């Protein structure tokens with residue numbers, strides 16, 4: 001059986017791309033938290049293939065990924081701001097940036113990356 005691959009979205013803040021990829025991995029591995037994926041990385045790598053660039057991306061944003069939760073029926077995601085580069089927890093769609101006072105950036109919420 002070949003391993004699953006995912007494609008992170010492009011044209012979004014990097015932290016959002018990392019969160020999208022992480023959510024896809026978490027759902028596929030049935031892990032509620034990113035820490036569960038990290039703890040079982042060797043086991044999960046048998047089923048899911050990540051490129052070196054993807055691993056680097058995930059490692060760069062480990063702090064943000066710690067906020068993600070993937071439970072059946074409820075996903076806690078993050079939204080990133082393309083203007084100020086900050087992010088926040090987002091259970092549902094966030095329209096304007098709340099991470100930085102006065103910022104008018106349009107937040108982008110991470111959704112699970114698609115399989116490729």
Ligand SMILES: [Zn+2]
Nearest residue numbers: 081084097103
């Ligand atoms: Zn902002």
